[in-house]
Amino acid sequence: MHEMGIAMEIADIATASIPEDMQGAKVRRINLQVGKLSAIVADSLRFCFDLVVKNTPLEGAELAIEEVPVVARCKDCQNRWTVKEAVFTCPSCRSGAVDLLSGRELDIQSIEIEDED
Template identity: 60%
Template sequence: MHEMGVAMQIIEIATASIPDEMKGSRVERVNLKVGKLAAIVPDSLRFCFQIASQDTPLAGAELVIEELPVLASCNDCRFQWTINEPVFVCQKCNSGSIQLLSGRELNIESIELAEKDEGNVDKDL
């Protein structure tokens, strides 16, 4: 629903993170991590990114989305499991005291810039 706004912010953040000496380089790839419990639809985000990146330094860049599972850990029995349905209770001891180890991410991990005749350069964020 809000993927266009998120796409525009990704473009803004990625554009600002291009080092001065590499301004003007083409951005080949933006690597993103998105948790399954983030309210983000990857297909919509890719679609919006493609449109919103036109006429920016990210035009034509590929948005690579790694989806992270909702991983939970029980504070009582230390059991770890992947949550695949809306039940946030320990599968082993039934405790409600759990923490989420992953699943809420919406992180730009890196952008990859094309360098003239020198292949790709990773820029960690």
């Protein structure tokens, strides 16, 4: 389960993002974008994250995951579409020459910090 390693990295990044002058603050929410092709199971990632952040400033933080669809563009006719099946041919011209525009992301979009005061 590679989600554990990913959860550990997210926790490290979020912890490091707490400003020096806010060391008593808690992280309230971490907003992620995860592509459908990233092979990450959202529920497993949340479970692992909850284990990793026990007894840290991140404990209780919400891991908000936005799933990013697979979007492709045909190199021949420039058609752009959302891939719904494991078929990577252009629905317009049937070309197999495609670029993937999205779907492989694993990005922290924002980290919401709440000051204790």
